[in-house]
Amino acid sequence: MNKKYLDLLAEKYDSEEKVINELINLEAILNLPKGTEHFVSDLHGEFQSFQHVLRNGSGRVREKIVELFFSVLSEEKINELTTLVYYPEDKLQLIKHNFGNNEELHDWYAETIKHLVKLISFASSKYTRSKLRRALPKQFVYIIEELLYKTEDELLNKEPYYNIIVERVISLGQADKLIIGLAYCMQRLVVDHLHVVGDIYDRGPQPDKIMDTLIDYHSVDIQWGNHDVLWIGAFSGSKVCLANILRISARYDNLDIIEDVYGINLRPLLNLAEKYYTDNAAFRPKVQTGKKITDQERLQITKMHQAIAMIQFKLEMPIIKRRPFFNMSERLLLENIDYDKNEIKIQGKTYKLENTCFATVNPDNPERLIEEEQEVIDKLLFSVQHSEKLARHIHFLMKKGNLYLKYNGNLLIHGCIPLDEKGNMEEMVIEDTTYGGRDLLDIFEYHLRYAFAHPEETDDLSTDMVWYLWTGEYSSLFGKRAMTTFERYFIKDKETHKETKNPYYYLRENEDICRKILTDFGLDPDHSHIINGHTPVKEIEGENPIKANGKMIVIDGGFSKAYQSTTGIAGYTLLYNSYGMKLVAHKHFNSKENLLENGTDVLSVKRVVDEEVERKMVRETNVGQELLEEVAALKSLLEYRYMK
Numbered sequence: 001m002n003k004k005y006l007d008l009l010a011e012k013y014d015s016e017e018k019v020i021n022e023l024i025n026l027e028a029i030l031n032l033p034k035g036t037e038h039f040v041s042d043l044h045g046e047f048q049s050f051q052h053v054l055r056n057g058s059g060r061v062r063e064k065i066v067e068l069f070f071s072v073l074s075e076e077k078i079n080e081l082t083t084l085v086y087y088p089e090d091k092l093q094l095i096k097h098n099f100g101n102n103e104e105l106h107d108w109y110a111e112t113i114k115h116l117v118k119l120i121s122f123a124s125s126k127y128t129r130s131k132l133r134r135a136l137p138k139q140f141v142y143i144i145e146e147l148l149y150k151t152e153d154e155l156l157n158k159e160p161y162y163n164i165i166v167e168r169v170i171s172l173g174q175a176d177k178l179i180i181g182l183a184y185c186m187q188r189l190v191v192d193h194l195h196v197v198g199d200i201y202d203r204g205p206q207p208d209k210i211m212d213t214l215i216d217y218h219s220v221d222i223q224w225g226n227h228d229v230l231w232i233g234a235f236s237g238s239k240v241c242l243a244n245i246l247r248i249s250a251r252y253d254n255l256d257i258i259e260d261v262y263g264i265n266l267r268p269l270l271n272l273a274e275k276y277y278t279d280n281a282a283f284r285p286k287v288q289t290g291k292k293i294t295d296q297e298r299l300q301i302t303k304m305h306q307a308i309a310m311i312q313f314k315l316e317m318p319i320i321k322r323r324p325f326f327n328m329s330e331r332l333l334l335e336n337i338d339y340d341k342n343e344i345k346i347q348g349k350t351y352k353l354e355n356t357c358f359a360t361v362n363p364d365n366p367e368r369l370i371e372e373e374q375e376v377i378d379k380l381l382f383s384v385q386h387s388e389k390l391a392r393h394i395h396f397l398m399k400k401g402n403l404y405l406k407y408n409g410n411l412l413i414h415g416c417i418p419l420d421e422k423g424n425m426e427e428m429v430i431e432d433t434t435y436g437g438r439d440l441l442d443i444f445e446y447h448l449r450y451a452f453a454h455p456e457e458t459d460d461l462s463t464d465m466v467w468y469l470w471t472g473e474y475s476s477l478f479g480k481r482a483m484t485t486f487e488r489y490f491i492k493d494k495e496t497h498k499e500t501k502n503p504y505y506y507l508r509e510n511e512d513i514c515r516k517i518l519t520d521f522g523l524d525p526d527h528s529h530i531i532n533g534h535t536p537v538k539e540i541e542g543e544n545p546i547k548a549n550g551k552m553i554v555i556d557g558g559f560s561k562a563y564q565s566t567t568g569i570a571g572y573t574l575l576y577n578s579y580g581m582k583l584v585a586h587k588h589f590n591s592k593e594n595l596l597e598n599g600t601d602v603l604s605v606k607r608v609v610d611e612e613v614e615r616k617m618v619r620e621t622n623v624g625q626e627l628l629e630e631v632a633a634l635k636s637l638l639e640y641r642y643m644k
């Protein structure tokens with residue numbers, strides 16, 4: 001091993017004793033059961049549902065409570081404890097109202113603290129003490145550790161001592177704080193690591209809150225979805241990506257995310273919209289049920305929606321022309337329009353156009369932005385690139401995100417691996433080099449990172465490639481032949497709205513194909529799975545999220561409210577602990593209020609995806625590999641420095 005490296009290591013481990021202690025510690029960790037991984041995808045701005053899933057650990061919290069207390073606590077008490085762990089602040093408020101006097105409340109506090117400590121002890125049994133310490137509420141670490149670590153003998157001798165600690169906490173008015181801290185600690189203990197398999201942004205109202213939660217989360221990685229990449233693209237200088245995020249925000253009545261949350265001034269866009277557009281049925285926003293919106297607001301959004309959509313359609317054209325290898329010339333739709341007859345020719349067929357809004361289009365040069373449009377998009381880009389909050393969120397996406405991830409033997413990817421009909425890797429030539437499968441994804445990621453690193457470049461290959469990732473035929477995130485946004489606004493015939501999926505989406509039912517993909521990514525096909533998001537699983541129509549004899553798991557059950565009627569459920573999540581994998585189907589996310597009142601959680605149906613024959617240990621995981629490398633280095637250090 002490199003001497004310089006060992007010298008550096010010796011600075012940290014400057015005595016034989018320290019090296020030996022660390023070696024023992026690492027060896028011990030390697031032999032603990034692997035921590036629980038939690039997979040979610042396609043959150044689409046649905047913060048409320050997302051945070052509920054984090055709070056209940058996809059059912060893990062309740063499972064642990066039931067396991068520990070089923071024979072000693074009533075169902076009612078179990079429900080109370082469960083909701084207390086999910087929403088401690090709110091539940092405490094509700095419970096405290098139920099007591100008539102201080103003694104009753106005091107007893108309840110004492111009993112609840114003991115239950116929670118027991119629960120923490122139970123849920124942390126597979127972690128080291130130092131790991132648990134990091135999860136404990138800082139203010140109470142000492143107290144909780146005193147309560148946690150007691151042997152049978154100590155219990156006999158020290159019972160009064162423990163009781164006194166709890167009594168003091170209560171009489172000093174710290175019980176609420178301690179209970180809240182213990183509840184959050186419990187939430188954290190049931191999940192060791194979170195994977196977000198793409199699509200945090202768009203459609204739903206609070207993607208920013210999801211981002212803030214992820215930034216604070218103890219351990220997370222992200223596999224970018226097509227919608228996330230669109231936001232990264234906008235921040236990195238792609239005007240067409242920017243037009244898209246604004247169009248989608250207008251379409252779902254979410255412009256307040258742009259304006260109020262990210263502080264981007266929409267005034268210039270509104271002025272343009274007021275001048276050139278009027279009401280238009282095809283562009284009225286989809287407003288969430290229960291949300292109030294005035295007629296005037298609706299009209300304003302409808303106008304802005306048209307203004308930004310037209311800017312988007314125009315901006316697509318020069319990119320398609322300067323990048324022939326995108327193979328998108330059929331999307332030069334504004335050139336196929338007969339502006340006098342209001343008709344369009346698509347693949348030899350002529351269609352009538354409805355709800356048109358072409359006031360700014362010059363039929364002789366349809367891709368040309370009028371001056372005001374140019375000014376608007378330039379100002380918007382400036383604003384987006386100078387939003388401090390957006391910068392924080394996009395930097396986090398870049399830091400924790402990748403196009404795909406190999407983790408503990410599984411391949412995590414939002415969309416697909418583009419395949420041809422025979423199941424071969426689809427190939428794409430970029431700058432004279434042919435790429436397919438893993439290589440294609442790697443070059444996509446290279447371009448995305450380059451674009452992000454060069455936000456001042458707006459028309460270069462890398463920035464255009466980010467848009468390709470959103471909408472290109474061989475994009476691993478999109479996975480469809482073409483995006484028919486224009487047709488869905490302006491043509492009635494639904495035939496034209498179809499977006500043909502890449503063969504991957506039917507070939508992935510086939511085990512051999514999945515094995516081939518896993519092998520291409522350097523994974524052992526006997527022991528690995530592909531974990532996918534992106535396409536809502538239509539449980540309602542009997543679609544099975546577990547495909548290819550268990551090799552393929554699709555976890556997009558549709559957190560997105562807008563898609564729940566087509567899926568029939570409210571989302572899938574996946575849990576992978578030392579005993580195997582479980583897919584959880586969430587029937588629906590009860591409102592917090594409902595849950596607090598009635599005390600029961602929404603039933604989560606579980607399916608066992610895979611059961612480990614032997615319990616999986618840290619040694620066999622990604623983290624384990626890193627620890628083994630550390631062990632090797634420390635052993636070398638021991639020989640080199642101390643065993644002479």
Ligand SMILES: O=P(O)(O)OC[C@H]1O[C@](O)(COP(=O)(O)O)[C@@H](O)[C@@H]1O
Pocket residue numbers: 199226227480483484485499534535
């Ligand atoms: O339902 P909407 O908002 O019109 O969006 C439809 C568009 O969204 C997409 O499905 C992409 O979004 P998803 O990644 O959520 O599937 C496009 O293929 C399609 O054109």
Ligand SMILES: [Mn+2]
Pocket residue numbers: 199225226227414477534535
């Ligand atoms: Mn998607």
